[in-house]
Amino acid sequence: MSFTLAIVGRPNVGKSTLFNRLVGRKLALVDDQPGVTRDLREGDARLGPLRFTVIDTAGLEEATDESLQGRMRMLTERAVEMADVCLFMMDARAGVMPADQVFAEILRKKSARVILGANKAEGKAGETGYYDAFSLGLGEPVQLSAEHGEGMDDLLRMLEPFAKEFAERQVEPETDVDVSDMPEDFEDEDVEITYSAAKPLQIAVVGRPNAGKSTLINKILGQDKLLTGPEAGITRDAISTNANWDGIPFRIWDTAGMRKRAKVQEKLEKLSVSDGLRAVKFSEVVVVLLDVDIPFEQQDLRIADLAEREGRAVVVAVNKWDLEDEKQTKLKELREAFTRLLPQLRGAPMVTVSARTGKGLDRLHAAILSAHKVWNRRISTARLNRWLTLMLEAHPPPAPGGRRIRLRYMTQVKTRPPSFVIMCSHPDLVPESYNRYLINGLRADLDMPGTPIRLYMRSQSDKNPYRDKKEKKVTKLNKHTEGRYRKEAGRGVKPKS
Template sequence: MRPVAPLPASDLPTVVIAGRPNVGKSTLFNRLVGRRQAIVADTPGVTRDRKEGQAVLFGRAVRVIDTAGLEEAAPDTLYGRMRVSSEHAVTAADLVLFCIDARAGITPVDAHFAAWLRRQNRPVMLVANKTEGREGAAAAMEAFSLGLGTPVAISAEHGEGLSDLMSEILDRLPPEPESPAAEDEEEFFVSEEAMEEGQEVVLPPRPPGPLRIAIVGRPNAGKSTLMNCLLGEERMITGPEPGLTRDSIAVRLHDEHGEIEVVDTAGLRKKARIAEHLEKMSVSASIEALKMAEVAILVIDATLGVHEQDLQIARLIEREGRACILALNKWDAVEDRTKTRQEIADRIEISLAQMRGIPVVAFSARTGAGVHKLLPAVRFASEVWNARVPTGELNRWFSEALERHAPPLVNGRRLKLRYVTQVKSRPPTFVLFGTRAELLPDDYRRYLVNGLRETFSLPGTPIRLQMRGTKNPYADKD
């Protein structure tokens, strides 16, 4: 039986979880999507931006959106901006799960937003959370007073009542369209024999699906403003307050080449300054998003120049083997642009030699000037990250590199390097074979990596060069 191909996220029915702060919306979101995707803490107001995930409810794929808590606040305040973002999500929902805290009872805020939901002309399901224990079901019955029908009693933290909730959600969603069957995927591997005999290694094409991008950087560099500019809407909460984004938020957009998944992440500070448990979870979510990305956009405040923490983040990107774009934001506020660009280029050349040739894009996310250059640069970086070099061309370059600069002596003996082959891309990874190749000094490895980068046009991407020594067939014989 062939698996059913998933529908694109934009074609899936949308379920929005709404309610006042700290009623368990993010815990319920994690239960529905089947993993700990949203940050959960006892602190009210942890969720500030809308977070999307895909849930499979009894075989049907559903798009689930977790929202910030609904609170009455002035529109120009942080909580007012959070409420507006949640209200926008409700207007696009196929079904709204209005979540209340049964243990706390019905509050005036619950009653206020229940009345507001009734005026939105959207299907609403009342969910009474935290109903574990003897008094839970009785407390849930108070929710009848909200006028939203029979409440569904659950405990998202303990997993109680979720089966009934999922069944109720499916009953209230539009009918499911038919989906085409997915093609079987082929597994790919490179055999040891093929590598050791120097055969041509045929690398697999880039896997299908959206191009995954992570926007990373220090707090208040303009990451969320950039996300909003790319989307063309005020999707992310922005403002002068540093550290507004607490969780990694993924959204999808399209350019002329296809679909892109962009993840906005929380700002990364120095480890010594991270004290709160909530911020530690935010940083962990940012690093996890980076590991899942193909290209990282490192956003830097151009008015402040390249900070040491920016370089640390760039080194983290290189260690994770991701392609990288250096995004100079707030370019409209830079007075001497020529001097600033040269200073940044010099700092990058000295401090990030392992990512030589990294693409640099200057723009203003606030005004949108220059942002149009970013996605083409991302596509180019992705192509380089997926680059494949034919084995014949690779070894012709290798022979010339050995002639120009012979391998050094190690313990009085010269290393005999035989050939090199590319075993994978994403990032480009090469294996060099030869007698005692594993003893090759680091400076000669850098010489080879720089030659690979320049000869085969691999700017800015991490390059992995692994060494494999050949075995002496007479070593174990008398």
């Protein structure tokens, strides 16, 4: 990326709409309600031949105290300082507001490169506000319509000089190979996974509101990049950030707190939750963050079960551990509740952390790498079938209705998560309890604790690799016998039976 562009302005002037148009995807939440965006969101933008990084910011408020609006403003001002170019957007239909005058003065002091954009300028309704924008003293405004894509050529013309200025900052991406994408016939069980900036480790942090997700990520990043505070539900967008954690390149998502579906009534909160669910699907490791005061609430269990059903590696982290007095007793209770309430994640890592002090982050880092390694594990076919033989000897499958179920052959068909197929007779008659018996055995005997495991029963007749060869051999034998009979009959010899 050649330069960084920060989009700033009052709430509800169309910053997130323009951000989505520049990145080519609906990454940022958009709604008619002002103040939807609260955190900084970065994306890779394309505009004609230009490639650059764009930052969507919270609407500039006049508050300067420690209130939520004040903290949002400080975060936006930080984005202005770190960006190479600022696009100051105003609403052409509303005209220049007193707050626009204040923020224009701030930008003149903080940023040397400012582009003025008059958004919502399509049609006659925006003409007056467009000409009024000249009074801000930031040069000729760009006439835009972020919703309809008008004015993009003019914006490209304004950005091209900056692209040339920052061209020398272009950096080629690393090309390290991520061996986690293993071919299907790979038989090595102990492959070391490598990470690179091109393919970093993907992590999503999920949990209920006010569990401390944003605070935890800020501590991992080593900077206050995400908006935090005592209020519940501050985060609305699923914000992703690329960084390096103890030598491991990673991309981490901060998600909105997920409440019970019955309590989610507002459209905006529904959008926030669906945005967080998408982050879970894009991630490789999901960190389910619990509050030590109210762990394993019903919603926590639903969130952990969601991550397991999506097939993601799961790490359970218990936050605010620094506030707990009886640590040993509490830890014992947590482990017992984890085993009892989440049997589908038996053996998954559970660590205690303090997002405020940073204590326990080393354990969390190790648990994430361990869970990711198990998630990528591959077991050789020979070892799987030796294990299957022992499991059948210890506990044979039932015979419903007197029909015996034969489990003949087992192989691993994919990783991420580990998925296995067993060729058997009557796959539709295998009870779910026997499937759980085999899955628990895989976790315990083949060192795959906590990771989601997929086990499929297939009829052996569906895919028999020798079936066609056998039929071809029989047909050839029949033709040979028939020919011999005809030849002997022609010589008057009685054929042998």
